[in-house]
Amino acid sequence: MSSDQVHAGNLTVTLRDAVRAPADAAKARLAEDGAAARLAARDATLWGPEAEAEAAVRLGWVDLPRTSRALLPELDRLVAEKRAAGLDHVVLAGMGGSSLAPEVITATRGAELTTLDTTDPQQVGRAIADRLATTVLVVSSKSGGTVETDSHRRAYEQAFTDAGIDPAERIVVVTDPGSPLAELAAERGYRTVLADPEVGGRYSALTAFGLVPSALAGVDVASLLDEADALVPSLSADSGNPALELGAALGGFTGHDKVVLAGATPVGLGDWIEQLVAESTGKSGRGLLPVVVEAAAAPGFTPAPDTHLVAFAESGTPQVELADTLVSGPLGAQFLAWEYATAVAGRLLGIDPFNQPNVQESKDNTKALLERAGDGPLPAGTPLLVDGAIEVYSADVALLEGAKDVGDVLTTLLRAVPEAGYLAVMAYLDRVGDAAAADLRPVLAARTPRPVTFGWGPRFLHSTGQYHKGGPQNGVFLQITGDVVADLPVPDRPYTFGRLQMAQALGDLGALSDRGRPAVRLHLRDRAAGLARLRQALEQLEA
Template identity: 80%
Template sequence: MSTDQVKAADLVVTLEGAVRDSAASARERLVADGIPAKLAAKDPSLWGPDAAAEAAVRLGWLDLPRSSRALLPELSRVAAEKRAAGLDRVVLAGMGGSSLAPEVIAATRGVELTILDTTDPHQVRRAIEDRLERTVVVVSSKSGGTVETDSQRRAYEAAFRAAGIDPAERIVVVTDPGSPLARLAEEAGYPTFLADPEVGGRYSALSAFGLVPSALAGVDVTALLDEAEALAGSLAKDTDNPALLLGAALGGFTGHDKVLLAGSTPAGLGDWIEQLVAESTGKDGTGLLPVVVEGPDAPGFVPGPDSHLVAFAEHGDPGADLADTVVSGPLGAQFLAWEYATAVAGRLLGIDPFNQPNVQESKDNTKALLEASGDGPLPSGTPLLVDGPVEVYSADSGLYDGAGDLTEVLQRLVRAVPEDGYLAVMAYLDRDPAGEGEAAEVRPALAALTPRPVTFGWGPRFLHSTGQYHKGGPHNGVFLQITGEVTDDLEVPGRPYSFGRLQLAQALGDFGALGDRGRPAVRLHLRDRAAGLARLREALDSVRP
């Protein structure tokens, strides 16, 4: 079997077999067009005239290994001040690019960081009630208007005030200059770190969005920047450029548009890559679908005819013998390499890797549902059937007409996945282990029933990630949405809705967006969450492959 291996600093990319040959051809085209030097020089014309205006203000991530060092003195001062005040628990309120990278950084470096990227009232309430007297909250939003983050901020402000604590002593803000959140923070006296506005959210791992919460939690972020900077010198090169090779493999492996991601270190890196690749490439009816699998023994691990396996590791070989592509290296270098590779893949795919044209649709649907329903119930529709604690709704009733129970619905769902398609599971539940974290087990259970890739996302978290691909990518997805009854709701202070109402509106809004595009979608509503998940597991066990 032919092998191609490229190393720079401590990052190594190794390609095997067919992907090696396809990538070699793609890399030759990229080098012939001068792409490495042009990208390193931040040439906005690389993705065509329609993308040039967006690209011109979205290439700042290339400078971050050096430019982010300007944050370090003030960040060190604020972190020391909070620790001296006995604030040793850090909560990050943020979504998508504002939360996924810090989650990986903290987990990989072994420090505690509570990620609050949900509107589930049970999960939000549990976070607020946990060691409030020792908590500092990082409120992180690029736009400054992210509804989930705004709601979480309001809830924490109210909790601090109720406990006799000045929120200005406990809240730190990360946002772009001039955003509504920046103005609010100035008025409230919150310490504020302004990020580079020429860095998009999913490319912001090495910016203030990744560094501030991580440093407050105790991570040595200087080492992270050192790891990235060691790789940065190779990005303009035609040879000895592992990030270029990775981009050529992702975008140049024609016909292989499903990318299986496996690796235990850096911890959680697959979820970060998933957002970066799916939201960057899933548009204009094309794209690369990342599929995060649990490990070499997980169902869905073996690549199919339109997929290939990428294994990653922080140190050494990840041990994935079936992998077509192996990426090994420290976390800072991984962040920069994957960002560069995704931009290169966008060039090969002929898309703009910096916009997200379909993300706003579900947000608009959510807002419209909340405004139109007023104080009344949200328009959730009439269930096709009720199987014990599970109600079944469909955006394509013809597919499930006459289904007698949940098992038959799931049977038809699995069989509806086209030969070139995928099945996406989207769970609007409490993802903590203390909540409904076991819902993630639905992915491997379904993957064991179909040869097609199965993805899993927590709602509304995935709306800032794979949600773009679901609506803008190829029309070959089948969707399973899971919602649950709320038993202990929590009001959003200063807003005419609760967290539970917002969560359901987000689910219904996205369900409507999928239905409007003709995507086959079914929603399972758990009238009792624990009993509903138990019934779902039972039904899955009865489905015939």
């Protein structure tokens, strides 16, 4: 299998034969429009008149390798202050773009960071109970009104106060200028670092959102900017531009709209790319579906006519036998290259890569459910069947007609996936305590030729949730919820974390059902027993 490489700075993109010709054709179209130079110059007209207003205030990421250096002295002072106070346990409360990049940065650089991007009361409670005496909490929200992050802040404020600790000594806020969170932080004396308001959340890896928690955790964030800056000189060129090459491969490989992401390093990069690509392109009934797999030769991965396998690595050429596209380079360069490539793919796909028109819908559904229910039970419905510790629910009763157990339910869902479709597993559970839920993805993938994605709820609502509702109508959805053993109140709010989590699950399921997407909810009355039964039922299905 032959291949061609494009290298600049510290990044190499390699395209195999299958994608070479369509990528070259896409690059020719981009060159005719001067797209590379226009993007590097922050030309907001690249994505058409309907996207221009949004793009005009969302292109600050292009210059971040240099503009973010202004933050470094402030970060040095902040880190020194917190270290002098003996605060060495860093907790990040943030969702989507506010949490995914710092998680990748710290994991790749070998630093410890506790990420709270969940409403599961067991996971939140465990974090609060861990080393509170030496904890510094980073509250990170671009809008300043993210319900999950607001709930985390409230819970930690209460915990600090109960322990005789002044929250102002422990809380660092990262937000946009003028946000409600910025105003609250000023009132309460919280240390605040303001981010660039002209950078959207999913493009914010090299802003304060990515750098503040990473620096507090002990990462040399200046090196990230150096790695990204090495790529900058190539970004305005029509040739010798690996980021343009990647964008042409993503957006120009017509008919290959399932992008399978494989790679062990940088650690967790696939999850960050997933949000960037899904939320940027999944709209107007089209888009690219990222599918993060466990390894380059993940169990159950079968190349399909609509699948584009992309492998990534920090250095050297990742050896992936089936990969169509290979991206090699350090983390800072990867961040900038993927952001650039996603913007280029948006141009080729004819969509606005900076808006997220369907993200708000599930949030509105959650709020409405909580308000309508008041103090009463949430409208969870009546189970269609019960199999041991698992209750089965679906708004589409006909979908599961004749199903007698969980094995029948899974068989029905797998058969419901259309020829060009995919299966999404959405687990509203404890990402740590219920980690076995993620192991279901490769087992399911081994039993269908179609792609299978996995997301932790509500985290994925800020990621693939946009694609599920705004992208092509070819998804089938398996939602997993679970009983809460020890709930946790959200201070000064009329709901607990467990109630909020269930309302988010039901709200999102309602949004999918309203669109006619086949969807089933499995509720685990006992989480460990339910996951074990689910795994057993899966293994009994024929591969």
